[in-house]
Amino acid sequence: MPRTRIGAAKKRKNKRILKSVKGYRGPSGRQLRLAKEASVRAGARATADRKLRKRDFRRLWITRLSAACKSSDISYSHFINGLKKANINLNRKMLSEIAIDDPAAFKKIVEEAKAAL
Numbered sequence: 001m002p003r004t005r006i007g008a009a010k011k012r013k014n015k016r017i018l019k020s021v022k023g024y025r026g027p028s029g030r031q032l033r034l035a036k037e038a039s040v041r042a043g044a045r046a047t048a049d050r051k052l053r054k055r056d057f058r059r060l061w062i063t064r065l066s067a068a069c070k071s072s073d074i075s076y077s078h079f080i081n082g083l084k085k086a087n088i089n090l091n092r093k094m095l096s097e098i099a100i101d102d103p104a105a106f107k108k109i110v111e112e113a114k115a116a117l
Contacts, residue, residue: 017039018030018032021038024038057093061093062076064100065099068096069110074113074114078113079113082112082113082116088109088113
């Protein structure tokens, strides 16, 4: 019985790799060896950057909250401590949205936090 050759399967695999790097600049978008390396690196960066995105958004919310707290004459750390003591369970994302969209409600939350301190 003659041996089978992997021509069709290999061609499908190579086409899949080249399709995944479509649009990359230079030879890494056309040459198979460089395309494989670029694809692996891109996958690694994508995984790492999904983690970094969460970190970046948390930094943004804290910065917004800090600015909003300064206008209410309280530091960010005292504000968060007051929220914990007042048993107000709002995350930083929601607090920053409230600070942007409804400053009056945020002032009330700040007063509650100050009273708990």
